[in-house]
Amino acid sequence: MTTPATATAVALAASVRAGERSAVEVVEEHLARIAARESELHAFNHLMAGDARAAAARVDERVAAGEGLPLAGVPVALKDNLCTRGVPTTCSSRILEGWRPPYDATVVSRLQRAGAVVVGKTNLDEFAMGSSTENSAFGPTRNPHDPSRVPGGSSGGSAAAVAAGFASLALGSDTGGSIRQPAALCGVVGMKPTYGGVSRYGLIAFASSLDQVGPFASTVEDAAVLLEAIGGHDPRDSTSIPGGLPGVVDGLAAGVEGVRVGVARELIDGCDTDVRARVDAAAAALADAGAKVEDASLPSAVHGLSAYYLIAPAEASSNLARYDGVRYGLRVDGDDITEMYTRTRAAGFGAEVKRRIMLGTYALSAGYYDAYYGQAQRVRTLIIRDFERAYESFDVLLGATAPTVAFPFGAKSENPLSMYLSDVFTIPSNLAGHPAISVPYGTGADELPVGVQVLAPALGEPVLFRVAAALERSLT
Ligand code: GLN
Numbered sequence: 001m002t003t004p005a006t007a008t009a010v011a012l013a014a015s016v017r018a019g020e021r022s023a024v025e026v027v028e029e030h031l032a033r034i035a036a037r038e039s040e041l042h043a044f045n046h047l048m049a050g051d052a053r054a055a056a057a058r059v060d061e062r063v064a065a066g067e068g069l070p071l072a073g074v075p076v077a078l079k080d081n082l083c084t085r086g087v088p089t090t091c092s093s094r095i096l097e098g099w100r101p102p103y104d105a106t107v108v109s110r111l112q113r114a115g116a117v118v119v120g121k122t123n124l125d126e127f128a129m130g131s132s133t134e135n136s137a138f139g140p141t142r143n144p145h146d147p148s149r150v151p152g153g154s155s156g157g158s159a160a161a162v163a164a165g166f167a168s169l170a171l172g173s174d175t176g177g178s179i180r181q182p183a184a185l186c187g188v189v190g191m192k193p194t195y196g197g198v199s200r201y202g203l204i205a206f207a208s209s210l211d212q213v214g215p216f217a218s219t220v221e222d223a224a225v226l227l228e229a230i231g232g233h234d235p236r237d238s239t240s241i242p243g244g245l246p247g248v249v250d251g252l253a254a255g256v257e258g259v260r261v262g263v264a265r266e267l268i269d270g271c272d273t274d275v276r277a278r279v280d281a282a283a284a285a286l287a288d289a290g291a292k293v294e295d296a297s298l299p300s301a302v303h304g305l306s307a308y309y310l311i312a313p314a315e316a317s318s319n320l321a322r323y324d325g326v327r328y329g330l331r332v333d334g335d336d337i338t339e340m341y342t343r344t345r346a347a348g349f350g351a352e353v354k355r356r357i358m359l360g361t362y363a364l365s366a367g368y369y370d371a372y373y374g375q376a377q378r379v380r381t382l383i384i385r386d387f388e389r390a391y392e393s394f395d396v397l398l399g400a401t402a403p404t405v406a407f408p409f410g411a412k413s414e415n416p417l418s419m420y421l422s423d424v425f426t427i428p429s430n431l432a433g434h435p436a437i438s439v440p441y442g443t444g445a446d447e448l449p450v451g452v453q454v455l456a457p458a459l460g461e462p463v464l465f466r467v468a469a470a471l472e473r474s475l476t
Contacts, residue, residue, distance in 0.1 A: 009074045009168040009222040013115070016073035017063060023056035023073030027117050030075040034119070034166045041142045043161040044120040045080045046088050055117045062115065069115025071229055076111055077167035079158050080121035081128055082213070083202035084108055091204050092136035093126045095348030099329040105202025106237070107171060107213050107230040114229040119167050122157030126350045127320065128178055128206045130154050131422035134413050135352045143186060145448055149406040152182030152422075155216070159186040162216045169226050170216040175206050176308050177402075177426025179214045180438035184401035184451025187440045189223045189468070190216050192426075194458045195433030196241040198227070199234035207315035208239075210308075210430040220439065220468045224248040227461070241459075248465040256289050256470045259463065260394045262296025267399020267425045267453065269302075274444030275400050282441050282452040283398055285474035286467065296390050296397055300382040304428045307383070309420060310363045310376035311431075316353075317360030323348060355416065380431045387432050387457065395463050397455040400425050401438040405448035425453060435461050439468045442475065 007015070015021045031049055038044060052075070059073050078084065081091045083101035090096045104112075111118065125135035133141045133156030141156040143149040144164040151160040155172030159182035162170050172179040174192035183190025191214045198213045205211060215226035232244035263283050268276060287293040325331040325344030332347050334340035349357070363372040390397060402422055412419040429436040435458070438451035452471065456464040 006165045006168065008219050009071065009217060010225055012168055013070060013072045013074050016059070017069065019063070023059035023063070023117060024053065026073045027052050027056040027075055027119070030119060030166060033164070037164055038166070040147060041144060041160055041164055042139060043077070043122055043141050043157045043164065043166055045090055045092060045123050045138055045157070046121040048087065048118060048120045051087070052117050052119045055112070059115050059117060070225060071111065071114040071116040074116045074169060075119045075167045076116040077120055077122045077158055077161040077170040078108065078118055079124055079155050079172045081124060081173055081204040082108060082171060083204065084118070084121065087121065089121065089204070091127045092124045092138055093348065093350070093353065094137050094330055095323045095344070096329040103202060106199035106234045108202065110230050116169070122155070122161055122170065124157060125154035126353050127316070128154040128173055128175055129316070129352050129356055131177070131181055131419050132412065133157065134409065135350060137350055140409060143406045145187060146406065146446070149408050149448070150185065152185035152402070152406065154178040156182045158216050159183050159188055159190065162186070162188045162218055168218070169222060171213055171230070172216055173203055173211055173213050174430065175210045175312060176430050177423035179216065180426050180436060180451070180453060181402045181422055183216055183438045185406040185449065187449030188216055188218055189220055189437065189439055190214070191223050191227065191437040192429060192435060193227060193231065193245060194241070194435045194461065196239050197245040197435070197461070198231050199237040199240055201234055201236035205319040207312040208319065209315060210312060220465060220472045221249070221252055224252060224465050246459060246462050248461050251462045251466050252469040254466050256286055256291040256467055259291045259396065259467060261286050261291045261293045261467070262390055262394035262397045263293060264296045264298050264390070264397045264399045266298045266301040267397065270424070271400045271403040272444065274405065275403065275450050278441045278444060278450040279398065279400050279452050282471055285471060286398070289470050289474060296394055298383070298386040298390060298428065300379065300386045301428045303379045304383055304431055305420060305424050307376040307379040307431060308427045309359070310372050311380065313356040313360030314363045314373050315360070317357045317364065320353070320357055383428055384432045387434065391457045395456070396460070396467050399453050399455070401451035401453040405444045405446065405450060429455055434458055435464050437464055437468045439471045441471060
């Protein structure tokens with residue numbers, strides 16, 4: 001079953017601002033859609049129907065008082081690793097059971113300021129570690145296009161929520177591809193901003209040098225509006241870029257005449273032929289629209305996956321040390337404090353999280369540090385240099401987002417390496433700190449959605465969105 005036709009976020013906000021529809025009415029419509037299909041899809045860990053109704057009523061008051069809210073009354077779903085004051089925030093882990101954050105993430109306050117209405121917290125792979133949402137302690141999310149398949153991950157709940165019309169917009173986090181890959185598998189737009197472009201304050205850390213919060217939407221314009229609402233400098237995130245991100249909405253219609261597009265071999269090699277066909281079609285469409293399309297290469301990108309699976313677990317092993325049974329959520333008592341720590345962590349973390357903590361601890365241990373973590377950081381530098389060289393000749397790069405369309409449940413869960421390979425095309429941008437977007441571009445095998453990926457250098461969001469918008473237009 002495909003996505004129900006819904007108004008875009010931009011259109012919804014305009015009708016609420018104009019007084020043609022109330023925010024309360026809009027939220028009721030979305031809650032009804034959730035009620036009809038959530039038990040089948042399980043996009044949410046926590047539905048916030050009561051809070052959403054109250055928030056919508058406040059939005060209607062603000063509109064009546066003449067406030068010009070860019071996201072007036074737009075229903076938004078939040079990945080459940082974003083802190084929401086007083087509302088359970090679990091990272092889909094037992095270890096955070098019962099924890100309610102005492103503050104809102106910066107992106108959450110910014111959404112509220114813009115007039116958006118939060119409808120719920122979405123399911124994810126535990127601590128955002130995974131590519132299918134099968135690692136959630138609360139059971140998987142199903143793909144709205146085919147409920148026998150995964151929605152991708154780790155932000156699978158957010159991608160499914162937008163694809164199913166449960167929310168017009170959603171936020172996810174992307175450490176190695178967790179926004180773009182599920183967006184591709186669910187047929188929606190998903191974007192990872194330049195590192196430091198969107199505040200990480202209140203995003204529960206996985207791998208801090210890679211993590212970014214970013215938008216899910218059903219159109220490129222909606223994603224652009226959402227990015228502008230959440231982006232910008234935040235003094236509470238020490239890695240936040242002082243000048244913020246450049247604007248993206250104004251240039252959307254500018255077209256791609258003369259834009260230099262490099263089709264990156266390493267961002268296609270090994271993908272399924274149905275996916276490959278859609279990337280070729282996207283390259284041809286950009287050329288038709290006036291872009292200069294040529295082949296490009298990022299030779300070191302083939303080592304990105306290996307570098308990522310040292311750097312990300314290393315940072316995770318340190319970030320997750322805080323879940324000790326004292327400060328957050330779950331506690332399993334023991335005879336002494338060491339036993340309490342051990343029992344809590346043994347009971348609270350799932351298998352994949354434990355695997356990452358062990359890998360990371362090993363990679364950072366004395367005697368191995370330089371051979372593993374140090375080597376991975378050197379590979380990261382080589383990848384950054386490859387991008388710099390490519391961007392001397394190109395404005396953007398084009399590739400596949402994921403190697404395959406949505407796969408059936410269980411297809412990769414027994415073999416971590418095959419699951420890790422889902423992110424082979426998305427990881428290089430995280431290692432470099434660059435922006436990238438996945439745009440739905442038709443269907444592949446079994447009529448399932450395929451996403452193509454556009455990449456740009458740091459702060460290249462304007463050209464990234466221009467190209468994405470041109471791709472979207474080429475389909476209509
Ligand atoms: N799937 C990758 C992983 O398992 C990326 C996850 C993410 O971006 N959060 O680490």
